[in-house]
Each structure stands twice: as C-alpha cells, then as structure tokens.
Amino acid sequence: MSVRLVTAAADRRLLDEKGGARAMTWIMAIMLFLTVLAAALGLATLAATSVLNRQLAGRLTVQIVEPAADARAVQTEKVLAALRASPDVRQINAVDRAELSALLRPWLGADGADPELPIPAMVDVDLNNGSDAVVAKVAAIARAAAPSARIDRHESWMSPVSSFMGLVTWLAAALVALMAAATAAVVILAARASLETHRETIEVLHMLGSTDMQLARLFQRRIALDTIFGGAIGAVLAAIVVVTMGYQLAALGSDLIGGLALGVRDWAVLAMLPIAFALLATLAARFAVLGALRRIL
Amino acid sequence: MANIVQFENVGLRYGHGEETLSDVSFTLAGGAFYFLTGASGAGKTSLLKLLYLAQRPTRGAIRLFGEDAVTLPRGRLPGFRRRIGVVFQDFRLVPHLSSFDNIALPLRVSGVPEGDIEAPVREMLAWVGLEGKADARPPTLSGGEQQRVAIARAVIGRPEILVADEPTGNVDPDMAERLLHLFESLNRLGTTVVVATHDFHLLGRIPDAHMMRLDKGRLHDPTGSLRHPASGR
Numbered sequence: 453m454s455v456r457l458v459t460a461a462a463d464r465r466l467l468d469e470k471g472g473a474r475a476m477t478w479i480m481a482i483m484l485f486l487t488v489l490a491a492a493l494g495l496a497t498l499a500a501t502s503v504l505n506r507q508l509a510g511r512l513t514v515q516i517v518e519p520a521a522d523a524r525a526v527q528t529e530k531v532l533a534a535l536r537a538s539p540d541v542r543q544i545n546a547v548d549r550a551e552l553s554a555l556l557r558p559w560l561g562a563d564g565a566d567p568e569l570p571i572p573a574m575v576d577v578d579l580n581n582g583s584d585a586v587v588a589k590v591a592a593i594a595r596a597a598a599p600s601a602r603i604d605r606h607e608s609w610m611s612p613v614s615s616f617m618g619l620v621t622w623l624a625a626a627l628v629a630l631m632a633a634a635t636a637a638v639v640i641l642a643a644r645a646s647l648e649t650h651r652e653t654i655e656v657l658h659m660l661g662s663t664d665m666q667l668a669r670l671f672q673r674r675i676a677l678d679t680i681f682g683g684a685i686g687a688v689l690a691a692i693v694v695v696t697m698g699y700q701l702a703a704l705g706s707d708l709i710g711g712l713a714l715g716v717r718d719w720a721v722l723a724m725l726p727i728a729f730a731l732l733a734t735l736a737a738r739f740a741v742l743g744a745l746r747r748i749l
Numbered sequence: 750m751a752n753i754v755q756f757e758n759v760g761l762r763y764g765h766g767e768e769t770l771s772d773v774s775f776t777l778a779g780g781a782f783y784f785l786t787g788a789s790g791a792g793k794t795s796l797l798k799l800l801y802l803a804q805r806p807t808r809g810a811i812r813l814f815g816e817d818a819v820t821l822p823r824g825r826l827p828g829f830r831r832r833i834g835v836v837f838q839d840f841r842l843v844p845h846l847s848s849f850d851n852i853a854l855p856l857r858v859s860g861v862p863e864g865d866i867e868a869p870v871r872e873m874l875a876w877v878g879l880e881g882k883a884d885a886r887p888p889t890l891s892g893g894e895q896q897r898v899a900i901a902r903a904v905i906g907r908p909e910i911l912v913a914d915e916p917t918g919n920v921d922p923d924m925a926e927r928l929l930h931l932f933e934s935l936n937r938l939g940t941t942v943v944v945a946t947h948d949f950h951l952l953g954r955i956p957d958a959h960m961m962r963l964d965k966g967r968l969h970d971p972t973g974s975l976r977h978p979a980s981g982r
Contacts, residue, residue, distance in 0.1 A: 468845040656841045659803060660902075661831035662858045663824075749805065749823070 466657070467650050467670050476642055476675065480635070480682030481689075484729060487631040488690035488722055494624025495718040500709075501617040504610060510542075510582030511606040512590065516573040518600045527598035528573040534597040535577060540586045543578040572602075582607065635729055636736040639679075643671050643740040658748070668741040672734045679733040683726030691722065751815075752978070753779045753909060753941060754800065759809030761795055761966075768807070769795045770966045775975040777943065779909070782936045782955050785945040787963035793945040794838065794914055796963065800943065801835045801912050802826055814909070831859055834908035834940075838915045840899040842887040848874065848898045849883040855906040873901040877931065892919040900931055910941045917948055929954055 514531055518524035528546060535541045552571050563569065575594075579586055591603040647654065654667060694714065701709050714722075754777035761770040770792045777783060787793050798804040799811060802818065811818040813829060821829065834855075842851050853870045874880050877897035887895050896919060903911060913932065917925035925948065933955055936942045943961075946952075952960065959978070962969045970976055 465846060465850060466843070652841070653843050656843060657854070657858065658827075659801065659830060659835055659837075659841075660855045660858050661827040661829075663827045666858065746823070749803065749826070 466653065467646070467674065468653075474678055476638075476678035477682040477685075479638055480679045480729070480733070481686035483631055483635050483638070484683040484686030484726055485690045486686075487628055487635075487729070488687045488725055489693060490624045490627035490631065491722055491725060492690070492694040492714060492718075494621050494628065495721060496712040496714055497617045497620045497624065499715060499718065500712045501614055501621065504614055504617070505607075508606040508610050508614075510579035510586070512577040512579065512587065513604045513606070514575040514577060514594045514598075515602040515604065516575070516598050516600055517602055518572070518598075519570045521570070524570075524573050527600060528575065530597040531575055531594050531601060534593050535575070535590065538590060538593055540579055540581065540590055541577055542580045545576045547574040547576060632729065632732060635679075636732055639675055639733045639736040640740040643675060643737040644744060646671055646674070647741060647744050654745075655748075658745075664742050664745045667745060668738045671741045672737040675737040676730050676734040679730040680726060683729050687722070687726045694722075751779050752776045753814055755810075755812040756799075757810040757812075759799065759806045759811060761792075761799065761804065762807045768966055770799075770806075770963075773809070773963075773966075773968045775961060775968055775970065776978055777910070777941055778978045779941055780936070780939050781941055781978070782933070782958040783941075783943045783961055784952050784955075784958050785943055785961045785963065786947060786949070786952070788947065791963040792966040793947075793963055795966075796968075797835075797912050797914050797943070797945055800910070801833050802830055831855070831906060832909045834903035834906065834911040836896075836899050836903045836911070836913035836916045838918060840887070840895045842895055842898055842902075844887050847884045847886055848879060848890070851887065851898055852901045852905055854902060859906060869905060873905050877901045878927075893921070893924040896920055896924075896928065897931075900928060904931075904935050904940070907938075908940060910943065911935060913942070913944045915945055915947070917946060917951060922950070925951060926954065 514535075516524050516527045516531065518527055532544060532546060535544050549567075549571070552574065556571065560569075577590065577594075579590060587603075587605055594601045594603060657667060698713060701712055754775075756773050756775050759770060759773040760768050762768045773796065785793050785796065795804070799806055802813075802821075805819060809819075813821075814832065818829070843854070846854075849870055852873050853866050856866050856869065871880075871883070874883055877900060879894060879897055879901070882890065882894060882898075885894075887898065890898065896916060900913070900916065903913070911932065916928055916932075920928065929944075929951055932942050932944060944951075952958070959975065961975060968975065
C-alpha cells in the first residue's frame with residue numbers, strides 16, 4: 453500500500469484549498485506540543501530511573517552498632533577484612549568519623565562531633581553483582597565478622613522513588629498513546645467533514661472514473677501536510693520548553709533530579725514524533741476516506 | 750458494429766415507492782445515435798444513471814461492453830466509467846477549476862502524463878469554440894459556455910458511449926443546434942451517443958437517429974427495433 457504525499461500541481465488544485473484558516477495545522481501544533489512534552493518527560497524519567505537503578509544496584513551500607521568504641525573499632529576492622537576477601541565485593545570503604553559527624557550536624561549541632569557520642573561505624577560496600585543471593589551472602593559474611601552489624605541495601609531505600617519514576621514513565625507513555633489516538637480521531641472527523649464539503653467534486657470525479665485510492669490521496673496529502681507543518685511548529689515549541697526546563701533542573705544541583713536529562717537518542721525519538729504523527733494522520737485519513745467512499749457506488 | 754449495451758427487463762425503484770423504471774429492455778448498437786425522449790418525470794435521467802453506472806437496477810439484467818454490469822465489482826466501476834462520457838443536466842463542472850482543468854479532468858483521472866494533456870485540451874477548447882476561455886472558471890461563463898465545457902470534458906477521453914442528459918435544456922435554439930452538431934461529429938468518429946431530451950425540434954435534426962421513448966417508466970418499442978437493432982449507423 454503506497455502512501456504518496458507528493459501529487460501533481462493539478463491534483464492539488466482539485467480540492468479547493470483557499471479560504472479559511474487551516475484549523476488542522478493549529479490543532480496538530482497543539483497535539484504535537486503536548487505529545488512532545490509528555491514524551492520528553494517519559495524519556496527523562498526513564499533515563500533517570502535507569503541511572504538511579506545503576507547507581508543503587510549492588511550497594512550496601514554495613515552499620516556496626518556497638519556502643520563500646522573499642523569493640524566497634526575491632527568489629528569494623530574484622531568486617532573490612534572479611535569483605536575485602538570476598539570475590540563478590542568490588543570496593544569497600546569505611547566512612548570516616550568526621551564525615552559521619554558532618555552528616556549529623558544538621559540534627560545534633562556541635563554535639564554530633566563529640567568523640568564520646570556512640571555513633572555506629574559505617575562501611576560502604578559496592579558489589580560486583582546486586583542480586584539477592586549475593587547480597588545475602590555478603591550480609592552473612594559481615595554478620596559473621598561483626599554480630600552487631602546491620603545491613604542496609606541502598607536499593608530498598610530508593611525503591612519507592614524508582615517505582616514512582618517508573619510510574620511517571622508509564623503515565624507519559626500512556627499520554628503519548630492517548631494523544632496519538634486523539635490525533636487519529638481528529639483526523640478522521642476532519643477527513644469526513646472535508647469529504648462532505650467536497651461532495652460534489654468527489655461525485656464528479658467518481659463519475660469520470662476516479663478510483664477510491666485516487667480520491668483518498670487528495671485528502672491524505674492535505675492532512676499529511678497540515679500535520680507536518682503543525683507538528684513541526686508544536687514540536688519546536690515543546691523542544692524550547694524542554695531545553696529551558698533542562699537548564700533549570702541542572703541549576704538545582706541535585707543528583708537525583710540531575711538524572712532527568714535527555715540523551716541524543718531521546719532527542720532523536722522526539723524529532724521522529726512529528727513524522728510518526730504525520731504518517732498516522734495520513735493513514736487515518738486514508739482509511740476514513742476509503743471507508744466513506746465505499747458507502748457510495 | 751457490435752451491440753455495446755443491453756438492458757433486459759430492468760426495473761428501478763427508489764426506496765419503497767413505485768418503480769421509476771419497469772421492464773425496460775433495449776439494445777444499443779455501437780456507433781449509433783439515440784434520442785431518449787419522454788415527458789418530465791418519465792424516467793429519462795434514471796435510465797441514463799443506470800447507463801453511466803451511477804445507479805444499480807433493482808431487478809433485471811444490464812450488459813455493458815459485453816459484461817454483466819449489475820454484478821460488476823465496485824472496484825471495476827472506474828474502468829467502465831472511463832469508457833463512458835457523461836454530460837450532466839446541471840453540467841457538474843468543478844467551480845474552482847478553470848475551463849482547461851475541468852476539460853482535462855478525465856485525462857488526469859486516467860493517468861495521462863501532464864505533458865500529453867495540453868494539446869488535446871486546447872484542441873477540445875477549439876472544437877467547442879472556447880479557445881479564449883481556457884482560464885475562465887465556470888461561474889464566470891454563460892450557461893451555453895458551461896454546457897460546451899461539460900461536453901468537451903465528456904468527450905476528451907474518446908469515450909465509447911456518450912450520454913447527455915438534456916444537453917440543450919439551458920441554451921438558446923442556435924446554441925442547441927451547434928451542440929447537436931458536436932454530438933453528431935463525435936458520433937461520426939464511432940462513439941455511440943445517447944441524448945435525453947424533451948425538445949422535439951431536435952429530433953429531426955439527425956435523420957439516422959433512433960428514438961427511445963419513455964412513458965411513466967416504460968420504454969415504448971412497438972416495432973421491437975430497440976430490442977433487436979439491425980446495426981449501427
């Protein structure tokens with residue numbers, strides 16, 4: 453099935469295209485503006501979720517909750533030694549006491565720096581593999597070395613955030629699908645209205661031996677051009693909004709929000725949307741016109 | 750020449766009303782000239798619609814160019830329609846197209862390359878005496894001029910049958926005679942011509958023409974010559 457958009461000048465004259473604003477162009481501009489924004493949101497959250505999951509997968513914090521400072525230090529050394537010997541551990545790092553005090557300062561003030569304060573010792577662990585089995589194995593090694601050890605899996609802290617971002621991605625995908633469906637519906641209505649407007653011309657062309665496909669091409673070309681022009685306007689405006697928001701988010705300096713960025717592939721997907729919508733509109737127009745023409749002899 | 754149209758006991762009914770055409774049977778010989786007469790409402794336009802495939806009959810059989818036109822698949826209708834030229838009673842010109850483009854329509858519909866369109870359209874414009882009106886749009890033309898554009902459009906594709914519904918209804922007697930001469934010259938080239946008219950003055954102008962008279966949807970054929978024509982002209 454061919455989708456011919458370029459027709460001879462004479463064919464283009466067949467439907468009177470003068471007069472009246474081309475409402476379809478502006479409808480398509482709005483449709484594509486909203487679609488590109490929704491798609492950009494979906495792609496950004498998808499990328500951010502991916503970065504977040506990559507960062508958190510296989511990361512653990514071992515807390516040695518021991519009130520006695522000496523025993524705590526001994527257990528910490530044992531944990532470090534035991535985990536360094538494990539082939540599942542890629543990197544291990546004991547969090548410095550000063551760093552812990554700095555983290556507590558917003559809540560405890562200067563008291564957080566008191567050397568007598570029984571702050572748990574903490575060991576950051578990066579695993580080669582974040583699977584449940586490996587995490588359980590490493591946790592068992594840590595507990596064997598230090599009975600007071602508590603294991604915090606980073607993935608479990610951030611899983612609600614990751615789930616929420618996944619939900620946003622799906623919501624954005626659903627919005628894009630809804631916009632595509634709405635675009636197809638608008639095109640079908642517009643094609644039927646246009647058929648009605650040009651009914652007399654269509655009847656004449658039919659009697660002169662025009663095929664349904666020839667007639668459908670006249671309408672699909674017109675709607676495809678409206679979608680391409682309108683879609684380009686909407687997509688460019690949406691891209692400007694996305695770029696501006698990208699700068700604003702980057703200025704926040706948040707690692708989490710900073711992940712909401714679009715890569716080259718994401719921009720390529722966004723650039724394809726007006727073309728995809730033009731194709732969708734063309735096919736919707738074709739099927740609407742062919743369906744309507746089939747009802748007349 | 751061979752018979753190119755055959756109607757056998759054709760009936761046509763719109764909706765649930767009475768039959769507009771009843772038991773119409775006739776045969777058109779290739780290359781012949783026919784006048785279809787009858788009072789207003791006799792069914793002339795309905796019969797012509799069946800002839801140019803704008804309507805399917807309610808009953809009966811129609812053979813066109815040797816094929817069953819009643820059961821002809823919809824997808825094959827365009828090919829048949831391109832072999833039939835139609836002059837509509839109300840011209841049915843496309844108002845936003847120039848005379849040139851209106852006349853060129855059948856060629857473009859048939860896929861004739863743009864480069865091969867100019868010459869035959871100019872020739873047609875000259876044939877109907879509208880050389881200077883190529884760029885004029887129908888609303889700016891007189892009734893007679895519009896009728897001539899419609900005729901040029903109907904014949905430019907060299908149809909095997911030309912069907913004209915009251916082609917002289919909107920023109921003065923002189924123009925009517927000129928139009929009839931156009932049909933006659935086309936007929937001489939081998940096209941079967943069917944002209945529906947209730948203008949009895951025209952009937953004698955083509956001596957060899959066959960007469961078909963409809964009366965309340967029934968075709969009068971007392972001698973049987975319309976069912977079994979001897980030959981064309």
